[in-house]
Amino acid sequence: MISSFILRALEGRIVVTVCIILAVALLVPASNLLLSPDNALHIPTYVMSLMGKYLCYALLALALDLVWGYCGILSLGHGAFFALGGYAMGMYLMRQIGSRGVYGDPVLPDFMVFLNWKQLPWFWHGFDMFWFACAMVLVVPGLLAFVFGWFAFRSRVNGVYLSIITQAMTYALMLAFFRNDMGFGGNNGLTDYKDILGFSVQADGTRAVLFSLSAIMLSLCLVLASAITRSKFGKVLVGVRDAESRVRFLGFRVENIKLFTFVTSAMMAGIAGALFVPQVGIINPGEFAPANSIEVVVWTAVGGRGTLIGPIIGAVLVNGGKSFFTGAFPEFWLYALGALFIFVTLFMPKGIVGTVQAALANRKAVKAAARAQAQNNDTPSTQIQAAE
C-alpha cells in the first residue's frame, strides 16, 4: 500500500529534480570542505549558508503550492508556520547555550534574565531535548493549522476571505511575538546560538551538514507532495480547486480534504523554518510579517503553481535575484519584485514551469494528432471492441 503510494510519486520530472537536489546536497558541501579557498570551485561558507537559506525557502514554497496550487486555498499566512517551526528550533538552540550566555545563567536564556524572570516558563520545558524540539517543529505549526482550518473550512470560508484571515493570523502572531512578556525574546527574537547537538553552529562542518539536510528534506517533501498529488486524493484536491461543489455533491467531505492538506503543508513549512534558523543564526518576530507570506506567493507564482517543481525554481530564482539586487541596488528590490509579479501575472499566468509544460504538451498533442490522422483507418474497430 505504502510502497505503491510512494512509487507513484516517482515520475520522470520528479526523479530528475530529486537527483539534481541530492547532487547539490553532496557537491556544495564537498566543495566547501574539501577544496582549498584559492580553488576557483571552492564555495565559501557564507555562500553555502545563503544557498541553504534558498533551499528552506524552496521547501516553504513547495508547501504553499500544495494548498494553493492543488487545493485552491490561497494562504497568505504560510510565513507563520515557517516562523513557528523556526522558533521551535530556536528555543532548542537557546537552551543549548546554557551558562555560556552573557549573564551566565545555566538554565534561563539571557533575555529572561534581563527581564528579571526567576524561572523558565512552562512552554520552554522540554526544549533542551533535540527530539522534543523536532517534534514541536511539526506539532506546533500542525496544530495551529488544524485549529485554524477546522473552523475556517467547516464554516466554508473561501477565496479572498480565507486569504485575508490567514494574513490576519500571521499579523496577530507577529504582534504577539513582539511582546516581551510572551516569553520568546520579544523584538530581538532568539539568537547568539552556540551549538546544535554539541557541534558549533559556526563551524564549516556543521554548516555543511545543515545545508545537506535542507536539500534532503526538500527532496523528501517533494516526493511526498508528488505522491499525494498523484494519488486519487490528489485528483480530488484539484477537483476541490476547480469545482468544489461538484466534489461535495459526489459525497466527499471537502472540509476534511482541505484540513489534511493544510496541516500537511503547515508541517512542511515548519520543517523549512527549523532548518532555516540555525543557518541564518536568528529568528525574530519579523519572520511573521505579512509581507513575507506574500513573497512566498510571488515565488510560487513565478515558478508555476500546481507544478511542485515550479515553486522550488521560483523560490531559488527570486531569492537569488533578491540577494543580487539588495547588494547592487538596494532601493530597487521592492520595485523589481512588484514588476516581476505583474509581469508573471499578465504574461505567464502559469509561471515558468507551467509555461514550459504547456508548450511541451502542445507539441505532443500536435504530434499525436498527426499520428492519429495517419492510422485513422484501423482505430475505430479497436475502439468498438473496447466499448463492448
Added chain:
Amino acid sequence: MEIKDSKPKSLLYLDGVSVSFDGFRALNSLSFVVEPGELRAIIGPNGAGKTTMMDIITGKTRPDSGTVLFEEKVDLTKRDEADIAQLGIGRKFQKPTVFESHTVWDNLELALNRKRGVFSTLFYRLSGEDRDRIEEILGTIRLTHRRDELAANLSHGQKQWLEIGMLLAQEPKLLLVDEPVAGMTDAETAETAILLREIAKSRSVVVVEHDMGFIRDLGVKVTCLAEGSVLAEGSIDFVSNDPKVIENYLGR
C-alpha cells in the same frame, strides 16, 4: 438490514416545504412524491423554484418549514451535501460542472462509489472491477473514444453527458437532473432522452426541463411548478391542457 415485507412506497417525499430568501418565497408549501423506479419530469417558468427544490433535497439549502424524507425514514433536512450524496442521491447541476483539468476517465474514477475518506483515497488503487465499471459507463455516455482527453476539451453536450456519467458512477438511488439539454443540439437532445430512459431503468430520476419536445420524448409523468408550489401533475397532455398551466407557463 431488516427484512421488509413490502418495498417503500416513496423514495422521496416532500411535504409542505417552504423557503424564503430575503422575504421572497421561493418555495411555497411544496409537496411532491417520487416513487422507487420512477422517471419524473418537472417543468415550470423561470424562477418557479425548480432549482431551489433540488437545493433542498441535496442539502445545499435548508427549508424554513416542511418535511423532506428519503426512503420514508431519512430526514434530509438534517444532513449535509456529502451525507446526502452518500445516501444515494446524485445531482446534475444546471450549468455543466465537471473537473475540467482532469481527463474524462479521471472524472469518472473520482465519482466512483468507493470509500471517500482522506486515507482511503490517498492509498486507492484502481481495481479490475473499478476499471470495468468505468469502461461500462464510458460506453453508456458515449465517450469511450475520448476517455483520455481533458474534460475541458469536450463539447458542451459531451460535458453534460460526462456529468451524467459521473452520477451513474456514484450509483445513486435517486438522480436529480437540472436542465440537461439546455444548449444542446437537436441530435444531442434526442440522444439525451434515450440516455435518461436507459438510466431510469435501474433507478429513480427527476428531470427538470424547459424543452417541451424533450419532455414529450421522455413520455413520463410531469409535474408543473409555479411560484414555488405544484400547479398540476399528470401526463404531458393532461398537464399541457390545464388552463392554469397554460396561463402561468405555456401561454407566456
